[in-house]
Amino acid sequence: MTCRAKQRHDGIIGLDNTQIATGSGRHSASMDRFSTDNLTAERLNESHLADLVALHLDPEASRYIGGVRSAEATEKYLVANMAHWDQHGFGLWTLRTKDGAFAGRAGIRHILVDDVDEIEIAYAFTRNLWGRGFASEIATALTQIGLSQLELPSLIGIVYVANGASRRVLEKSNYLLERSTNRHGEDVVIYRIRR
Numbered sequence: 001m002t003c004r005a006k007q008r009h010d011g012i013i014g015l016d017n018t019q020i021a022t023g024s025g026r027h028s029a030s031m032d033r034f035s036t037d038n039l040t041a042e043r044l045n046e047s048h049l050a051d052l053v054a055l056h057l058d059p060e061a062s063r064y065i066g067g068v069r070s071a072e073a074t075e076k077y078l079v080a081n082m083a084h085w086d087q088h089g090f091g092l093w094t095l096r097t098k099d100g101a102f103a104g105r106a107g108i109r110h111i112l113v114d115d116v117d118e119i120e121i122a123y124a125f126t127r128n129l130w131g132r133g134f135a136s137e138i139a140t141a142l143t144q145i146g147l148s149q150l151e152l153p154s155l156i157g158i159v160y161v162a163n164g165a166s167r168r169v170l171e172k173s174n175y176l177l178e179r180s181t182n183r184h185g186e187d188v189v190i191y192r193i194r195r
């Protein structure tokens, strides 16, 4: 896949390993890595397993993303999401704060919703970092990558009805509420943004 760097209006990313000028300076990035004002993103790899296991073992962080996962389940998750990168050229990134601390994971990935192949944005942060605007920052970046760089026709966000913070993040990122459905026994809402 070829992804061209573009002049950014929000100072977030560039692709293609190019140096691009943005509102907040020059950034070097590729699909494997990008950075936002407060976060760096690295394509998911085996070295991220321990951090992901810890994130997925936190009941609060996991509450609206399918519940606590065992280390074995997270290992399978990592393998599946690395395969997603190999197959599609995009997927999940591990996020770090600028001082290098693990912050969470986020990405763009295929998902089957009511038998339709959709592409969602997803994000989850360690609890100590909630409430600092990081999810909004990364949702904006993912949306820019998905719509402008990957030229996807639309992106969705699937959120448990009760997950007010994530719903707010999508609304702030200009996603529109499309419909409700039930997924794995949970009531969820689907938001969408179109290119």
Ligand SMILES: CC(C)(COP(=O)(O)OP(=O)(O)OC[C@H]1O[C@@H](n2cnc3c(N)ncnc32)[C@H](O)[C@@H]1OP(=O)(O)O)[C@@H](O)C(=O)NCCC(=O)NCCS
Pocket (backbone or CB within 6 Å): 060, 061, 062, 064, 065, 123, 124, 125, 126, 129, 130, 131, 132, 133, 134, 135, 136, 137, 158, 159, 160, 163, 164, 165, 166, 168, 169
């Ligand atoms: C949901 C989550 C990603 C939000 O991350 P965050 O970095 O705290 O989000 P932000 O700070 O960017 O924005 C949160 C917004 O929701 C608002 N908010 C927080 N709790 C809320 C609630 N219960 N109901 C409604 N809005 C809420 C905040 O005030 C903020 O809006 P504002 O900027 O207008 O004030 C984070 O809590 C998380 O990682 N949760 C666990 C994983 C998860 O649920 N992921 C999403 C799956 S769809």
